[in-house]
């Protein structure tokens with residue numbers, strides 16, 4: 001008899017299971033609240049990336065890249081050690097990574113600037129500012145994404161933009177390799193690629209000529225046809241004595 005009862009129970013159990021699977025009304029099954037919760041999937045947690053770099057002006061474009069750049073009055077290209085990001089004066093500049101302010105100040109070329117040091121020997125420079133953000137002074141700790149300063153047009157610059165540099169030690173790196181990117185480990189950092197300087201020289205256009213440099217007024221514009229079919233124009237220029245009152249903070253278009 002015991003064996004039969006057990007078998008009946010087993011059959012009933014099978015029927016109940018079948019109804020439940022077929023989507024029988026809730027009243028015939030256990031209330032949802034007491035159904036055993038599904039086993040949680042084991043979570044796979046990756047450690048946070050070792051290095052995270054934000055763009056200092058998210059969504060804004062680089063209008064002068066890292067690399068060799070030649071101003072019209074220069075014999076050859078010079079290294080533009082950062083990127084220029086166009087933005088209206090007053091736009092808030094975000095610090096690219098957690099760090100500590102190493103210096104703030106004013107220079108003839110950089111204008112108002114803020115220099116921040118980060119782990120791993122990195123530093124970032126924000127230049128041509130209108131002003132640093134409140135509380136941003138030497139020793140201040142900044143969290144990534146915090147406003148560090150406001151865009152301006154100070155120093156050798158004619159047109160508001162941010163000049164942004166990333167260095168490891170003294171070596172300038174191409175910020176394009178870091179902005180908006182994160183790296184799981186130090187070994188993943190693109191140090192070699194970002195430190196490479198292309199031999200391509202970017203011809204800068206300028207809206208104003210600095211004092212101390214003038215068009216000679218003689219000679220012709222020299223045209224050279226380049227291998228890629230483009231034509232390069234070279235203006236004859238001459239250096240003239242700078243006015244005595246010159247502070248050296250002349251305005252050129254995105255001179256640094």
Ligand SMILES: [Zn+2]
Pocket residue numbers: 064080082083084162163164254255256
């Ligand atoms: Zn620049």
